[in-house]
Every structure is written in C-alpha cells, then in structure tokens.
Amino acid sequence: xxxxEAKPAGRAIPAPAVTVESKPFWDAAAEGRxxxxxxxxxxxxxxxxxxxxxxxxxDDTVWERSPGEGEIYTFxxxxxxxxxxxxxxxxxxxxxxxxxxxxxxxxxxxxxxxQRVKVRFQxxxxxxxxxxxxxx
Amino acid sequence: xxxxxxxxxxxxxxxxxxxxxxKTSAQLHAESAxxxxxxxxxxxxxxxxxxxxxxxxxxxxxxMVDYMGLRNVRHLxxxxxxxxxxxxxxxxxxxxxxxxxCQVALITLAGRPRQGQGGRPGGGGARPGxxxxxxxxxxxxxxxxxxxxxxxxxxxxxxxxxxxxxxEQLAWIKVAxxxxxQWNEHAFLKDVVTVxxxxxxxxxxxxLHLLDCCVVTDGGGALIVTSPEVARSLNRPKIKVIGxxxxxxxxxxxxxxxxxxxxxxWSGPRAFEEAGVTPADIKYASIYDSFTITVLMQLEDLGFxxxxxxxxxxxxxxxxxxxxxxxxxxxxxxxxxxxxxxRGGITKVIEAVRQLRGEAHPKVQVANCDLALAHGTGGxxxxxxxxxxxxxERE
Numbered sequence: 001x002x003x004x005e006a007k008p009a010g011r012a013i014p015a016p017a018v019t020v021e022s023k024p025f026w027d028a029a030a031e032g033r034x035x036x037x038x039x040x041x042x043x044x045x046x047x048x049x050x051x052x053x054x055x056x057x058x059d060d061t062v063w064e065r066s067p068g069e070g071e072i073y074t075f076x077x078x079x080x081x082x083x084x085x086x087x088x089x090x091x092x093x094x095x096x097x098x099x100x101x102x103x104x105x106x107x108x109x110x111x112x113x114x115q116r117v118k119v120r121f122q123x124x125x126x127x128x129x130x131x132x133x134x135x136x
Numbered sequence: 137x138x139x140x141x142x143x144x145x146x147x148x149x150x151x152x153x154x155x156x157x158x159k160t161s162a163q164l165h166a167e168s169a170x171x172x173x174x175x176x177x178x179x180x181x182x183x184x185x186x187x188x189x190x191x192x193x194x195x196x197x198x199x200m201v202d203y204m205g206l207r208n209v210r211h212l213x214x215x216x217x218x219x220x221x222x223x224x225x226x227x228x229x230x231x232x233x234x235x236x237x238c239q240v241a242l243i244t245l246a247g248r249p250r251q252g253q254g255g256r257p258g259g260g261g262a263r264p265g266x267x268x269x270x271x272x273x274x275x276x277x278x279x280x281x282x283x284x285x286x287x288x289x290x291x292x293x294x295x296x297x298x299x300x301x302x303x304e305q306l307a308w309i310k311v312a313x314x315x316x317x318q319w320n321e322h323a324f325l326k327d328v329v330t331v332x333x334x335x336x337x338x339x340x341x342x343x344l345h346l347l348d349c350c351v352v353t354d355g356g357g358a359l360i361v362t363s364p365e366v367a368r369s370l371n372r373p374k375i376k377v378i379g380x381x382x383x384x385x386x387x388x389x390x391x392x393x394x395x396x397x398x399x400x401x402w403s404g405p406r407a408f409e410e411a412g413v414t415p416a417d418i419k420y421a422s423i424y425d426s427f428t429i430t431v432l433m434q435l436e437d438l439g440f441x442x443x444x445x446x447x448x449x450x451x452x453x454x455x456x457x458x459x460x461x462x463x464x465x466x467x468x469x470x471x472x473x474x475x476x477x478x479r480g481g482i483t484k485v486i487e488a489v490r491q492l493r494g495e496a497h498p499k500v501q502v503a504n505c506d507l508a509l510a511h512g513t514g515g516x517x518x519x520x521x522x523x524x525x526x527x528x529e530r531e
Binding site for chain 1: 157158159160162163166167170179180202203204205267268269270272273274275276277278279280281282283285286287289290291292293294297338339340341342343344387388389390391393395519
C-alpha cells in the first residue's frame with residue numbers, strides 16, 4: 001500500500017525528532033524501507049537503533065532492512081483522545097527486538113496479544129513518515 | 137567517619153573530538169564511557185553506579201543507562217551543579233562506594249554546543265532546520281501518543297494476559313485506598329468506592345479505568361534526614377532508615393522485553409538485604425500508586441507475594457488497614473489523597489513516617505507499627521523507570 005492509499009489515523013503523528021544517529025533510518029522510511037540495527041560483533045539486532053550496540057558496546061553496528069513483521073507483545077487503547085481512540089503498543093519483531101508503535105487499520109477492540117502484524121509508514125506532521133503496524 | 141582513601145579513580149578518558157557534527161550527545165556519552173572503561177580495563181557490565189548531570193539527554197540518568205545497555209546499575213545520581221557536577225560526582229561516588237552502594241562508578245559528560253544544541257540543561261533543542269539532539273529514544277517513541285495512562289495500560293494488559301489478573305482484582309487496590317482516604321481531611325477524593333464503581337468508571341486506556349488512575353493535585357512535601365547524633369537531640373520519635381535500594385529498568389535494546397515486572401525486583405531485595413528483614417516482617421507499606429497496576433506489580437516484585445499472584449493478594453480488602461494482612465497507603469495514597477506535581481514518592485515516605493510514629497489517623501493506624509517500607513517507581517513502567525525502596529524502623 002502506498003502512502004496515498006494508506007488510511008489516515010485519527011490522531012496525527014508529530015514529526016519525529018531526527019538525530020545524526022537516526023537519520024539513515026528516517027531517510028529509508030521516506031522511501032518506504034524499514035531498517036533495524038544489528039551488531040556484527042555479537043550478532044544481535046536491537047531497537048531503537050543506536051550507533052553503539054546496547055548488548056556488547058561494539059560500534060560495529062550496521063543497518064539492515066527488515067520486513068517489519070512480528071507479533072503484538074502488548075497494547076493499550078487510548079480512549080481519552082480528542083481525535084478518537086488510538087492504540088499504542090509493542091511489536092516483537094521476528095528479528096527479536098520489541099518496537100513501540102501505534103496499531104492502525106484495525107478495529108482497536110479486535111486486537112489481541114500474539115496477533116501477527118506488519119509495518120507500514122504513516123505520514124507525520126512535517127517530518128519523515130513513521131513506522132506503524134497493522135494486522136498482517 | 138572520614139572518606140579519605142575510600143575510593144580510587146582507575147579510568148579516565150577525554151574524547152578527542154572538538155567538533156562532532158556526525159554524532160549525537162548520547163553517542164559521545166557512550167563513547168566516552170567506553171574509553172574510560174577500556175582505560176581501566178573494565179566493561180559496561182562492570183558498571184554498577186552511574187553519575188551524570190544535565191548534559192545527559194533524557195530523563196535523569198535513565199535514558200543513558202538504557203542507551204548504553206547498562207544492566208547492573210544499583211546506584212544512580214544525576215545531581216546538577218553545572219560544570220562542577222562531575223567533580224561533585226567524584227565525591228558522591230566515593231560516598232556511594234564507601235557505603236557499599238556500588239563498586240564501579242561511571243561518570244560521563246558530553247555535548248555538542250558547536251552544533252547549536254545540547255550545551256546546557258534546558259538548551260537541548262535544535263535550531264530550526266537542524267537535527268535534534270534530544271533523548272536518543274525520542275524520535276522512536278515520543279511520536280506514538282504515549283502517556284502514563286496508556287504505557288501503564290500496556291503493562292496491565294500484558295500482566296492480565298500472562299497471569300489472568302482481572303480488572304476486579306485491580307479495583308480492590310482503589311477500594312482499599314478509598315477506605316483509608318475517607319479519614320484524611322486533606323484527601324482529594326474522600327468517598328469510599330466499590331469494585332463495581334471502579335470497573336464501571338469510564339475506560340481511559342485499556343484496561344485502566346478512570347478510577348484505576350491517581351489524582352492530579354498541586355502540593356508538595358519535604359523530609360529531613362539527620363545523623364544519629366542530631367536525631368537523639370530532637371524531641372521526635374526516631375525513625376531509622378535501615379535499608380535502601382534503587383535500580384533503573386528500561387527496554388535495553390528491546391530483547392526479552394518484559395513489562396510484567398518493574399525495577400523493584402532489584403531495588404527491593406537490596407533494601408531488604410541491607411535491613412536484614414523480609415517482606416513478611418513489614419507491618420505497613422507505602423507503595424507508589426500512580427495506577428492500580430503499579431501497586432500490583434510492585435507488591436509482587438518486592439516479594440509480598442509470588443509473581444503473578446498479585447491479583448489474588450490485593451483482593452478482598454487485603455490492603456485495608458484493620459482488615460487485611462498488608463495495610464498500604466493509609467493516607468489514601470496517590471489514588472485518592474495526593475499525587476503532588478505528578479510525583480508521589482515523597483508522600484509515600486511521609487505516610488510511612490506517620491505510621492511508625494503512631495501519628496496516622498486512628499482509624500487507619502497500624503497497631504505496633506515498628507517496621508515499614510516505602511517504595512516508588514518513577515518514569516514509566518512501560519518504557520524506562522527508576523525504582524527506589526526504603527525500609528524504616530521505629531527505634
């Protein structure tokens with residue numbers, strides 16, 4: 001699904017704060033690619049992406065394209081919202097790390113822990129598109 | 137007692153950069169830490185004390201502990217005195233080491249004022265058109281509408297999933313707090329509520345209802361901690377601090393994320409070990425109650441019941457003074473009484489002191505209350521937080 005076809009969520013996503021460390025992620029996001037960081041020293045993928053591996057302190061971390069697939073670890077439906085309910089939660093990616101995100105394109109009340117989800121990118125307010133997840 | 141010679145500086149490393157357009161402040165902190173640790177012949181896993189000041193991006197030391205993946209921190213200090221902070225931190229580190237609170241203290245400083253950002257506390261914003269240098273997790277987390285309500289909601293949702301905890305069980309925590317608050321003339325909410333009242337109140341962030349949430353109040357509080365000599369000279373009951381523990385917890389790279397427990401699993405045992413007592417000895421507990429789920433998880437993590445048994449433990453009035461086995465938050469807590477400036481830690485200690493002095497309201501005063509615990513979790517259980525436990529004894 002292209003961005004133009006993506007159903008906009010009720011809640012606008014603010015522009016993410018982009019740092020020199022995270023810029024490659026957001027540049028790829030603008031092209032619809034979901035990247036994660038993996039350490040070539042210890043082999044582990046981590047999230048959020050860092051220059052230095054949080055598991056072994058090596059700076060041999062590399063960007064890796066991920067299909068952005070995983071399962072819902074947990075979520076909460078935020079009812080107290082002027083733009084309608086929205087869902088925040090964690091996805092456990094198939095590569096291992098858990099990612100904080102919004103679940104979209106779904107009836108919030110139908111979501112279940114363990115449910116398979118896949119990434120898509122959502123436009124933000126003046127920034128690069130942000131990764132959100134929808135039922136697979 | 138002199139601290140002379142009680143600690144040594146064994147690693148020191150100055151970052152070679154003088155202009156860092158390609159690195160974040162967090163990265164410079166971590167690279168500096170790695171340099172000093174390598175100089176000492178130590179690793180990140182050896183670090184059990186972390187000291188930083190206002191130049192460290194994020195919330196106190198918690199963002200940097202999480203960024204660097206520090207797993208063994210049991211002493212945190214983010215005292216801010218400007219450029220002298222790090223010299224002051226050396227003195228604080230000596231105190232902590234001499235007291236047995238840590239063995240390897242890491243002190244970091246880093247920033248990028250040449251990039252127009254991050255040079256001083258509160259000055260971390262980027263110039264228009266420039267890249268941000270705020271908390272390293274901000275871009276990946278702050279855009280999703282996270283709040284205390286829904287990040288704690290995520291914890292409750294997972295706890296229910298793994299352990300079968302129910303909304304009715306969580307509601308009992310609010311019910312107990314309301315039973316206590318009715319006797320507190322200053323309580324923000326004085327009405328006694330029922331389990332039905334809680335589960336029928338409107339949903340705020342699933343599965344947390346309005347009455348699962350603490351109050352929002354203006355206010356304040358203060359504590360005076362003295363030496364034994366000063367304590368003996370004063371005409372007040374002597375409430376001795378016999379144990380203290382602390383610990384940060386964060387997603388730490390996201391592997392094995394587990395939102396069903398808090399940093400109390402580390403801070404609690406440290407405090408109990410120092411005090412030489414067990415959870416079964418505690419007569420009264422002040423437990424941080426930003427939400428009902430906060431209480432339930434912390435009670436489990438502190439060892440008042442087994443993991444996953446919190447729902448059964450809090451049910452049927454077990455937290456109500458005079459009724460249950462573990463009277464908690466007899467002032468009405470954050471759930472009913474007070475959560476001044478959205479920080480409930482100090483009121484937890486204050487009510488524990490009242491109980492130990494025998495100065496709590498007669499309707500909620502615990503008989504022969506000579507041993508109490510106060511515990512808090514700050515930040516967010518759903519992302520990164522700092523846990524702190526103290527154990528207090530009436531002398």
